[in-house]
Amino acid sequence: MKVTIQSKSGELSFECEVGENLLYAGLRNGLSLPYECATGTCGTCRARVMEGEPEIGWSEAPGLSYVKQEKREVLMCQATAQGDCTLRVPAKVADGGGRGVAPEYGTGTIARVEKLTHDVMVFAVDLDTPMRFDAGQFVVVETGAVPGGRAYSMINYEDGAAVLEFVVKQKPDGRFSDWLFGDDRTGETVRIFGPLGRATFHPEEGKNVLCIGGGSGIAGIMSILAKAAGEGYFSDRRGYVFFGVRTAEDTFFMDELSAHAAAAPDNLEVVVALSDEDVPPALERKYSALTFATGLVHTVAAERMAGRWDDLIAYVAGPPPMVDGALRMLIIEARLPGTDIRYDKFG
Numbered sequence: 001m002k003v004t005i006q007s008k009s010g011e012l013s014f015e016c017e018v019g020e021n022l023l024y025a026g027l028r029n030g031l032s033l034p035y036e037c038a039t040g041t042c043g044t045c046r047a048r049v050m051e052g053e054p055e056i057g058w059s060e061a062p063g064l065s066y067v068k069q070e071k072r073e074v075l076m077c078q079a080t081a082q083g084d085c086t087l088r089v090p091a092k093v094a095d096g097g098g099r100g101v102a103p104e105y106g107t108g109t110i111a112r113v114e115k116l117t118h119d120v121m122v123f124a125v126d127l128d129t130p131m132r133f134d135a136g137q138f139v140v141v142e143t144g145a146v147p148g149g150r151a152y153s154m155i156n157y158e159d160g161a162a163v164l165e166f167v168v169k170q171k172p173d174g175r176f177s178d179w180l181f182g183d184d185r186t187g188e189t190v191r192i193f194g195p196l197g198r199a200t201f202h203p204e205e206g207k208n209v210l211c212i213g214g215g216s217g218i219a220g221i222m223s224i225l226a227k228a229a230g231e232g233y234f235s236d237r238r239g240y241v242f243f244g245v246r247t248a249e250d251t252f253f254m255d256e257l258s259a260h261a262a263a264a265p266d267n268l269e270v271v272v273a274l275s276d277e278d279v280p281p282a283l284e285r286k287y288s289a290l291t292f293a294t295g296l297v298h299t300v301a302a303e304r305m306a307g308r309w310d311d312l313i314a315y316v317a318g319p320p321p322m323v324d325g326a327l328r329m330l331i332i333e334a335r336l337p338g339t340d341i342r343y344d345k346f347g
Protein backbone atom coordinates (compact mmCIF):
# COMPACT_ATOMS: atom_id res chain seq x y z
CA MET A 1 0.00 0.00 0.00
CA LYS A 2 1.18 3.49 -0.76
CA VAL A 3 1.11 6.40 1.67
CA THR A 4 1.76 9.87 0.26
CA ILE A 5 2.89 12.71 2.50
CA GLN A 6 2.32 16.31 1.43
CA SER A 7 4.56 18.56 3.53
CA LYS A 8 6.03 22.07 3.54
CA SER A 9 9.03 20.65 1.68
CA GLY A 10 7.07 18.83 -1.04
CA GLU A 11 5.54 15.42 -1.61
CA LEU A 12 7.02 12.06 -0.59
CA SER A 13 5.62 8.55 -0.50
CA PHE A 14 6.40 5.23 1.14
CA GLU A 15 5.13 1.68 1.23
CA CYS A 16 3.18 0.53 4.25
CA GLU A 17 1.67 -2.78 5.42
CA VAL A 18 -2.11 -3.11 5.80
CA GLY A 19 -2.97 -2.25 9.40
CA GLU A 20 0.44 -0.69 10.08
CA ASN A 21 0.82 2.38 12.26
CA LEU A 22 1.28 5.32 9.87
CA LEU A 23 3.92 7.14 11.91
CA TYR A 24 6.00 4.01 12.44
CA ALA A 25 5.73 3.06 8.75
CA GLY A 26 6.98 6.49 7.66
CA LEU A 27 9.82 6.55 10.20
CA ARG A 28 11.05 3.05 9.35
CA ASN A 29 11.10 4.13 5.70
CA GLY A 30 13.47 6.96 6.66
CA LEU A 31 11.07 9.95 6.57
CA SER A 32 11.64 12.67 9.17
CA LEU A 33 7.96 12.82 10.19
CA PRO A 34 7.23 15.07 13.19
CA TYR A 35 6.68 13.25 16.51
CA GLU A 36 7.65 13.41 20.17
CA CYS A 37 5.97 10.73 22.31
CA ALA A 38 5.07 8.24 19.52
CA THR A 39 2.31 7.00 21.85
CA GLY A 40 -0.68 9.30 21.51
CA THR A 41 -0.21 12.01 24.11
CA CYS A 42 1.63 15.04 22.67
CA GLY A 43 -0.20 15.84 19.42
CA THR A 44 3.04 16.54 17.49
CA CYS A 45 2.32 13.91 14.80
CA ARG A 46 -0.95 15.53 13.69
CA ALA A 47 -1.78 15.25 9.98
CA ARG A 48 -4.80 15.90 7.77
CA VAL A 49 -6.22 13.05 5.71
CA MET A 50 -6.55 14.27 2.12
CA GLU A 51 -7.38 10.90 0.57
CA GLY A 52 -8.10 7.43 1.93
CA GLU A 53 -9.60 6.08 5.15
CA PRO A 54 -6.99 5.39 7.85
CA GLU A 55 -8.39 3.68 10.92
CA ILE A 56 -8.12 5.45 14.28
CA GLY A 57 -6.86 3.12 17.01
CA TRP A 58 -7.05 4.65 20.49
CA SER A 59 -10.08 6.94 20.39
CA GLU A 60 -9.30 8.44 23.84
CA ALA A 61 -5.69 9.40 23.07
CA PRO A 62 -4.95 12.68 24.96
CA GLY A 63 -3.12 13.97 21.85
CA LEU A 64 -6.47 14.09 20.01
CA SER A 65 -7.22 17.30 21.93
CA TYR A 66 -4.70 18.99 19.58
CA VAL A 67 -6.35 17.82 16.34
CA LYS A 68 -9.43 19.03 14.50
CA GLN A 69 -11.23 15.75 13.90
CA GLU A 70 -14.01 17.53 11.97
CA LYS A 71 -11.31 18.56 9.44
CA ARG A 72 -10.16 14.94 9.13
CA GLU A 73 -7.03 15.49 11.19
CA VAL A 74 -5.52 12.40 12.84
CA LEU A 75 -2.57 11.49 15.04
CA MET A 76 -0.29 9.47 12.78
CA CYS A 77 0.95 7.46 15.79
CA GLN A 78 -2.62 6.32 16.51
CA ALA A 79 -3.80 5.69 12.94
CA THR A 80 -3.32 2.64 10.77
CA ALA A 81 -3.42 2.33 7.00
CA GLN A 82 -6.25 0.30 5.48
CA GLY A 83 -5.53 1.23 1.83
CA ASP A 84 -3.61 3.86 -0.13
CA CYS A 85 -3.88 7.28 1.50
CA THR A 86 -2.57 10.85 1.32
CA LEU A 87 -1.76 12.88 4.44
CA ARG A 88 -0.90 16.57 4.73
CA VAL A 89 1.68 17.22 7.47
CA PRO A 90 2.15 20.83 8.74
CA ALA A 91 5.96 20.59 8.84
CA LYS A 92 8.99 20.04 6.65
CA VAL A 93 9.58 16.35 5.99
CA ALA A 94 12.81 14.97 4.51
CA ASP A 95 13.58 11.53 3.16
CA GLY A 96 16.66 10.10 4.92
CA GLY A 97 19.71 12.09 5.94
CA GLY A 98 18.60 12.44 9.58
CA ARG A 99 20.75 11.54 12.56
CA GLY A 100 20.99 7.94 13.71
CA VAL A 101 19.46 4.77 12.35
CA ALA A 102 15.87 4.42 11.14
CA PRO A 103 13.66 2.58 13.64
CA GLU A 104 12.56 -1.02 13.05
CA TYR A 105 10.23 -3.55 14.61
CA GLY A 106 11.83 -6.14 16.85
CA THR A 107 11.04 -8.64 19.55
CA GLY A 108 12.72 -9.57 22.78
CA THR A 109 12.34 -11.41 26.05
CA ILE A 110 12.26 -9.87 29.49
CA ALA A 111 15.43 -11.28 31.03
CA ARG A 112 15.65 -9.46 34.35
CA VAL A 113 13.41 -7.42 36.59
CA GLU A 114 14.56 -5.73 39.77
CA LYS A 115 12.69 -3.46 42.13
CA LEU A 116 14.81 -0.43 43.09
CA THR A 117 12.33 1.37 45.37
CA HIS A 118 8.70 0.81 46.37
CA ASP A 119 7.56 2.18 42.99
CA VAL A 120 10.56 1.99 40.66
CA MET A 121 11.55 -1.12 38.71
CA VAL A 122 14.35 -1.93 36.28
CA PHE A 123 13.70 -4.42 33.51
CA ALA A 124 16.04 -5.73 30.84
CA VAL A 125 15.01 -7.09 27.46
CA ASP A 126 17.18 -9.57 25.53
CA LEU A 127 16.67 -8.58 21.90
CA ASP A 128 16.27 -11.19 19.18
CA THR A 129 18.28 -8.85 16.92
CA PRO A 130 20.77 -6.28 18.34
CA MET A 131 19.83 -2.61 18.00
CA ARG A 132 21.97 0.45 17.34
CA PHE A 133 20.76 3.59 19.07
CA ASP A 134 22.00 6.96 20.25
CA ALA A 135 22.35 7.67 23.96
CA GLY A 136 19.14 9.39 25.11
CA GLN A 137 16.78 7.51 22.78
CA PHE A 138 13.70 5.46 23.64
CA VAL A 139 11.69 2.58 22.18
CA VAL A 140 8.00 1.74 22.21
CA VAL A 141 7.42 -1.50 24.13
CA GLU A 142 4.30 -3.60 23.62
CA THR A 143 3.09 -6.62 25.53
CA GLY A 144 0.05 -8.60 24.46
CA ALA A 145 -1.28 -8.14 28.00
CA VAL A 146 -1.88 -4.36 27.68
CA PRO A 147 -3.46 -2.40 24.81
CA GLY A 148 -1.13 0.04 23.04
CA GLY A 149 2.60 0.66 23.28
CA ARG A 150 4.54 2.48 25.99
CA ALA A 151 7.62 4.62 25.44
CA TYR A 152 10.63 3.77 27.62
CA SER A 153 14.09 5.32 27.44
CA MET A 154 17.10 3.05 27.48
CA ILE A 155 19.34 3.40 30.56
CA ASN A 156 22.25 1.50 29.02
CA TYR A 157 24.41 2.41 26.06
CA GLU A 158 26.28 0.12 23.74
CA ASP A 159 26.86 0.38 19.99
CA GLY A 160 24.77 -2.51 18.70
CA ALA A 161 23.15 -3.51 21.99
CA ALA A 162 21.85 -7.07 22.45
CA VAL A 163 20.11 -6.03 25.67
CA LEU A 164 18.01 -2.94 26.36
CA GLU A 165 17.60 -1.85 29.98
CA PHE A 166 14.79 0.37 31.23
CA VAL A 167 13.64 1.92 34.48
CA VAL A 168 9.90 2.30 35.09
CA LYS A 169 8.09 4.31 37.73
CA GLN A 170 4.81 2.75 38.74
CA LYS A 171 1.91 5.00 37.79
CA PRO A 172 -1.20 4.69 39.99
CA ASP A 173 -3.67 2.57 37.97
CA GLY A 174 -1.22 2.61 35.02
CA ARG A 175 -1.83 -0.50 32.94
CA PHE A 176 1.71 -1.29 31.80
CA SER A 177 3.29 -0.45 35.14
CA ASP A 178 0.64 -2.46 37.01
CA TRP A 179 1.35 -5.40 34.68
CA LEU A 180 5.11 -5.08 35.22
CA PHE A 181 4.85 -4.71 39.00
CA GLY A 182 2.03 -7.24 39.35
CA ASP A 183 4.05 -10.45 38.94
CA ASP A 184 7.49 -11.72 37.91
CA ARG A 185 7.52 -10.95 34.16
CA THR A 186 10.83 -12.68 33.44
CA GLY A 187 10.50 -14.75 30.25
CA GLU A 188 7.64 -12.68 28.78
CA THR A 189 7.96 -11.73 25.11
CA VAL A 190 7.66 -8.06 24.17
CA ARG A 191 7.48 -6.27 20.84
CA ILE A 192 9.75 -3.28 20.36
CA PHE A 193 9.71 -0.39 17.90
CA GLY A 194 12.75 1.85 17.85
CA PRO A 195 15.08 3.54 18.31
CA LEU A 196 13.13 6.80 18.58
CA GLY A 197 13.65 10.26 19.99
CA ARG A 198 15.81 13.28 19.29
CA ALA A 199 17.02 14.09 22.82
CA THR A 200 20.32 12.50 21.92
CA PHE A 201 23.93 12.96 23.00
CA HIS A 202 26.63 13.30 20.34
CA PRO A 203 30.18 13.67 21.70
CA GLU A 204 31.39 15.27 18.47
CA GLU A 205 29.28 18.35 19.35
CA GLY A 206 31.95 18.96 22.00
CA LYS A 207 29.83 21.04 24.38
CA ASN A 208 29.40 20.91 28.13
CA VAL A 209 26.40 18.83 29.15
CA LEU A 210 23.56 19.76 31.51
CA CYS A 211 21.10 16.98 32.41
CA ILE A 212 17.94 17.52 34.45
CA GLY A 213 15.86 14.42 35.22
CA GLY A 214 12.83 13.96 37.44
CA GLY A 215 12.13 10.43 38.77
CA SER A 216 12.41 7.89 35.98
CA GLY A 217 13.47 10.81 33.75
CA ILE A 218 16.98 9.88 34.86
CA ALA A 219 16.73 6.91 32.42
CA GLY A 220 18.08 8.53 29.24
CA ILE A 221 20.58 10.52 31.33
CA MET A 222 22.09 7.22 32.56
CA SER A 223 22.54 6.22 28.92
CA ILE A 224 24.18 9.59 28.14
CA LEU A 225 26.50 9.16 31.15
CA ALA A 226 27.36 5.62 30.03
CA LYS A 227 28.29 6.83 26.55
CA ALA A 228 30.21 9.85 27.92
CA ALA A 229 32.14 7.62 30.34
CA GLY A 230 33.05 5.24 27.52
CA GLU A 231 34.54 8.14 25.56
CA GLY A 232 36.28 9.86 28.50
CA TYR A 233 34.11 12.86 27.62
CA PHE A 234 34.41 14.53 31.02
CA SER A 235 38.21 14.60 30.92
CA ASP A 236 38.01 18.00 29.21
CA ARG A 237 34.31 18.93 29.07
CA ARG A 238 32.06 19.72 32.02
CA GLY A 239 28.94 17.82 33.01
CA TYR A 240 26.20 18.88 35.40
CA VAL A 241 23.56 16.31 36.36
CA PHE A 242 20.48 17.22 38.44
CA PHE A 243 18.32 14.30 39.58
CA GLY A 244 15.05 15.07 41.35
CA VAL A 245 13.00 12.76 43.56
CA ARG A 246 10.62 13.38 46.44
CA THR A 247 12.42 11.87 49.43
CA ALA A 248 15.55 9.90 50.29
CA GLU A 249 13.45 6.71 50.10
CA ASP A 250 12.73 7.49 46.43
CA THR A 251 16.39 7.68 45.39
CA PHE A 252 17.85 5.03 43.09
CA PHE A 253 20.97 4.65 40.88
CA MET A 254 22.93 6.30 43.72
CA ASP A 255 25.85 3.86 43.38
CA GLU A 256 25.96 4.29 39.59
CA LEU A 257 25.79 8.10 39.80
CA SER A 258 28.48 8.09 42.52
CA ALA A 259 30.73 5.99 40.28
CA HIS A 260 30.31 8.45 37.39
CA ALA A 261 31.00 11.45 39.65
CA ALA A 262 34.00 9.79 41.28
CA ALA A 263 35.49 8.92 37.87
CA ALA A 264 35.53 12.58 36.80
CA PRO A 265 35.73 14.53 40.09
CA ASP A 266 37.00 17.76 38.52
CA ASN A 267 34.47 18.02 35.73
CA LEU A 268 31.28 16.11 36.57
CA GLU A 269 28.91 17.35 39.26
CA VAL A 270 25.91 15.25 40.24
CA VAL A 271 23.29 16.94 42.40
CA VAL A 272 20.37 14.99 43.88
CA ALA A 273 17.41 17.24 44.76
CA LEU A 274 14.80 16.10 47.29
CA SER A 275 11.57 18.05 46.79
CA ASP A 276 9.64 16.90 49.86
CA GLU A 277 12.13 16.66 52.73
CA ASP A 278 15.40 17.97 54.11
CA VAL A 279 18.42 15.94 53.14
CA PRO A 280 19.13 13.27 55.77
CA PRO A 281 22.79 13.60 56.92
CA ALA A 282 23.20 9.81 56.59
CA LEU A 283 22.47 10.04 52.86
CA GLU A 284 25.15 12.70 52.37
CA ARG A 285 27.65 10.66 54.36
CA LYS A 286 26.89 7.49 52.37
CA TYR A 287 27.27 9.11 48.94
CA SER A 288 30.10 11.59 49.40
CA ALA A 289 30.78 11.90 45.64
CA LEU A 290 27.28 13.38 45.17
CA THR A 291 25.87 16.73 46.24
CA PHE A 292 22.41 16.90 47.82
CA ALA A 293 19.90 19.75 47.93
CA THR A 294 16.30 20.37 48.93
CA GLY A 295 13.84 21.76 46.37
CA LEU A 296 12.32 21.16 42.97
CA VAL A 297 14.98 19.84 40.63
CA HIS A 298 14.72 22.60 38.02
CA THR A 299 14.81 25.30 40.72
CA VAL A 300 17.89 23.72 42.26
CA ALA A 301 19.46 23.52 38.79
CA ALA A 302 18.70 27.20 38.11
CA GLU A 303 20.33 28.25 41.41
CA ARG A 304 23.43 26.14 41.02
CA MET A 305 23.98 26.78 37.31
CA ALA A 306 23.76 30.60 37.59
CA GLY A 307 26.65 32.09 35.61
CA ARG A 308 27.64 28.75 34.07
CA TRP A 309 25.31 28.57 31.08
CA ASP A 310 27.94 29.03 28.37
CA ASP A 311 28.69 26.47 25.71
CA LEU A 312 26.30 23.76 26.85
CA ILE A 313 23.58 21.47 25.60
CA ALA A 314 20.75 20.73 28.01
CA TYR A 315 18.88 17.42 28.29
CA VAL A 316 15.61 17.33 30.23
CA ALA A 317 13.31 14.37 30.93
CA GLY A 318 10.58 13.44 33.37
CA PRO A 319 6.97 14.26 34.24
CA PRO A 320 5.43 17.05 32.07
CA PRO A 321 5.18 19.74 34.82
CA MET A 322 8.84 19.25 35.73
CA VAL A 323 9.93 19.33 32.09
CA ASP A 324 7.83 22.46 31.42
CA GLY A 325 9.38 24.18 34.47
CA ALA A 326 12.89 23.26 33.33
CA LEU A 327 12.23 24.42 29.76
CA ARG A 328 10.91 27.79 30.98
CA MET A 329 14.02 28.18 33.10
CA LEU A 330 16.38 27.22 30.25
CA ILE A 331 14.71 29.58 27.78
CA ILE A 332 13.99 32.59 30.01
CA GLU A 333 16.77 32.53 32.63
CA ALA A 334 19.56 30.68 30.85
CA ARG A 335 18.64 32.04 27.39
CA LEU A 336 19.74 28.83 25.70
CA PRO A 337 18.82 28.60 22.01
CA GLY A 338 16.18 25.99 21.16
CA THR A 339 18.78 23.95 19.25
CA ASP A 340 20.69 23.40 22.51
CA ILE A 341 17.69 22.14 24.51
CA ARG A 342 16.60 18.51 24.08
CA TYR A 343 13.80 16.96 26.09
CA ASP A 344 11.36 14.07 26.56
CA LYS A 345 8.07 14.58 28.37
CA PHE A 346 7.03 11.33 30.05
CA GLY A 347 3.31 11.86 29.67
Ligand SMILES: Cc1cc2nc3c(=O)[nH]c(=O)nc-3n(C[C@H](O)[C@H](O)[C@H](O)COP(=O)(O)OP(=O)(O)OC[C@H]3O[C@@H](n4cnc5c(N)ncnc54)[C@H](O)[C@@H]3O)c2cc1C
Binds near residue numbers: 166174176178
Ligand atom coordinates in the same frame (compact mmCIF):
# COMPACT_ATOMS: atom_id res chain seq x y z
C1 LIG B 1 9.47 9.71 25.10
C2 LIG B 1 9.00 9.04 26.38
C3 LIG B 1 9.90 8.33 27.16
C4 LIG B 1 9.46 7.73 28.34
N1 LIG B 1 10.36 7.06 29.10
C5 LIG B 1 9.97 6.54 30.29
C6 LIG B 1 10.91 5.89 31.14
O1 LIG B 1 12.08 5.73 30.81
N2 LIG B 1 10.46 5.41 32.34
C7 LIG B 1 9.14 5.56 32.74
O2 LIG B 1 8.78 5.12 33.83
N3 LIG B 1 8.24 6.16 31.93
C8 LIG B 1 8.62 6.64 30.73
N4 LIG B 1 7.68 7.24 29.92
C9 LIG B 1 6.26 7.17 30.31
C10 LIG B 1 5.69 5.80 29.86
O3 LIG B 1 5.65 5.73 28.44
C11 LIG B 1 4.26 5.52 30.36
O4 LIG B 1 3.42 6.60 30.03
C12 LIG B 1 4.22 5.26 31.85
O5 LIG B 1 5.07 4.17 32.20
C13 LIG B 1 2.79 4.93 32.31
O6 LIG B 1 2.32 3.82 31.60
P1 LIG B 1 1.13 2.93 32.20
O7 LIG B 1 0.71 1.93 31.21
O8 LIG B 1 1.54 2.42 33.52
O9 LIG B 1 -0.03 4.03 32.39
P2 LIG B 1 -1.36 4.21 31.50
O10 LIG B 1 -2.02 5.42 32.07
O11 LIG B 1 -2.15 2.96 31.44
O12 LIG B 1 -0.81 4.52 30.04
C14 LIG B 1 0.02 5.63 29.81
C15 LIG B 1 0.36 5.80 28.36
O13 LIG B 1 0.22 4.61 27.59
C16 LIG B 1 -0.34 4.88 26.31
N5 LIG B 1 -1.69 4.24 26.25
C17 LIG B 1 -2.54 4.04 27.26
N6 LIG B 1 -3.64 3.39 26.83
C18 LIG B 1 -3.50 3.16 25.52
C19 LIG B 1 -4.31 2.53 24.51
N7 LIG B 1 -5.48 1.99 24.79
N8 LIG B 1 -3.81 2.49 23.26
C20 LIG B 1 -2.63 3.04 22.97
N9 LIG B 1 -1.82 3.65 23.87
C21 LIG B 1 -2.26 3.71 25.14
C22 LIG B 1 -0.39 6.36 26.24
O14 LIG B 1 0.81 6.87 25.72
C23 LIG B 1 -0.57 6.77 27.69
O15 LIG B 1 -0.18 8.09 27.95
C24 LIG B 1 8.10 7.84 28.73
C25 LIG B 1 7.19 8.54 27.93
C26 LIG B 1 7.63 9.14 26.77
C27 LIG B 1 6.64 9.88 25.92
Ligand code: FES
Binds near residue numbers: 037039041045046075
Ligand atom coordinates in the same frame (compact mmCIF):
# COMPACT_ATOMS: atom_id res chain seq x y z
S1 FES C 1 3.80 11.64 18.50
FE1 FES C 1 1.74 11.13 18.15
S2 FES C 1 0.72 12.07 19.81
FE2 FES C 1 2.83 12.33 20.30
